[in-house]
Amino acid sequence: MKTVKDLRLGAGDVQILPGSRHRPPMKKPMWIIVLVLFVCVFLICAYIYPPKSSSACYIFSSENCRSITDWLPPAPAREYTDEEIASRAVVRDILKTPLALSKNPKIAFMFLSPGSLPFERLWDKFFQGHEGKFSVYVHASKTKPIHVSRYFVDRDIRSAQVVWGKISMVNAERRLLANALQDPDNQQFVLLSDSCVPLYTFDYIFDYLMYTNVSFVDCFMDPGPHGNGRYSKRMLPEIEMKNFRKGAQWFSMKRQHAVIVMADNLYYSKFKAYCQPGFEGKNCIADEHYLPTFFQIVDPGGIANWSTTHVDWSERKWHPKSYRVRDISYELLKNITSIDVSVHVSSDEKRQVQSWPCLWNGIQKPCYLFARKFNPGTLNTLLQLFSNYSAS
Template structure:
């Protein structure tokens, strides 16, 4: 009996004592997961589409200190010995006080294959201003026969020039080197054989001589005719973020002309790796070297537009040419009334970039010269010159 009772107690105890536990599966905290996902989506949207208020600064690094301010700075690239030397020379030239001349002159540098068909027009332009200008002619194919006394004996030693190749830049530098030998030349203008003046001498002289910047065309083109021409072989000295495009027809101060002549490092990169057909790209050195160079060494010292007008509206490899029937008083006045510089990118977006032409902070007409005029337009231009060239 006792034994039987003890067994019943044992059985009862076994029913009361917990055996091995079988817990129900834990419920997943779905509300926490949903909350985290919602916060992540909110932060991403706030960063990409920040609200236009001061509270946006917490989420966006655009326009105020945000997430990027918390991150460690990107380590600066270590410059090569050649870069250190080049930057030191350029910095000292730019920081030196400008040379002051008692007789400051404009240097007119003509880049031509041979004869200059508009010498008679330029002769009329120069008359009465002797001692305030210098003329230099680089004729790459045939020795020109001059029709104006201002051009006689002004030919420099020239070499062959091939369109699209570095020889075009070499010719520009050759002209600058010769013009720099005259210490009175304070401003240097590159012109082609098809260029004509749009104003009288005094207006152009004052416009250029008293400007606080150089007029070098420079804009960023992400398309195939811009950054599409860039080569990684230019690294590390020339990065794609600095690669720029622009017309070759510049007008620059003496200090800028000197640093162009002092440069060999960046020039050599374009000489070696900016060529038509290189690596499947059609890189045109004269459209990229100077814009990129100044973007890197003195971006605030250039106007980002050229004072020489050209019409690219036909969207061909070469600009529109003006023939005799095109040349009218209205055409010339229309060109001289333009006071906004416009560039169009070569990608699918065809983005229009425009900015006012500011001369010492004041908006003025952009263009002092124009090209491409054919030789047959000479007589018409001579007839119209005194009318259209007065500001």
């Protein structure tokens, strides 16, 4: 019988079994630990400082999500020239100054014409019975006009030669404004051509203009050759291409805007020097770009971006369609007065259409109060139709 001693084995008696392996100590999964820590830190930061840019921000918080550009350092602001600083100070103060209320507010009707006005008799009928509510100013650039209406007699201002497409057209507009501003009762200023006619009664037009909160200056961006293609880099730094605009010259503007137009010399001087037919091989038309660009820079929210004067450019020529006797009908005039959406088409090959509703103090209304371009021979037909189509 074996004793306990016999059962003890010495170290040398231990046998190594075949196939047994020596296992190294297990390595710690450090990469997993690092990944977990990174995710934890990320989640904590996302919770404390929720991302506010891309669509991923909504995983954590849908509030206050902003563009990725908000997380980048702000772009350095362009340093303004001394002239710009002075101009901005003047414009800002004029726009912030409360307008002195007139006891007898009037509309200044400013006619830009080469000579006599073929539709004076129609305007005479339009003005009758509303004396004291309007003023008339006539700029005749070629021949002294012969007037047939008492409202136009002695209403001629000093005129100068006007050449289509050149800065002289803008000069004539500013000359009319300067004369009309001398009457403190003039609160609205309407620029009209010799081929313009009214589409509504005087009372309707008076209320439409006098109680609006904007000026009706046509303004839109045209990326085509007859828009931004006319821009010159020599207008820098004051006028950048992103602010270069186009629009019809026929406007209606409130007194404050008329004053800042007369106060401007900085932007006007740029157009005088660098916007003219043939300059740098382009055909820049100053009267189509100066006011739209000026207001885009100084008070873009203060204009309606459309003109209250209708014109038909459907023929796609250098000049708009001219209405002749055979074109005039009650239906034509009612169709014009029913338009309540402003439409512009770019001059490039894409012919991009821009349209927006004509909002009058937030209410969609007809866009146009006047229309052009009517041939002088249409006068008698328009006189016959006036009492019908002009009803508001």
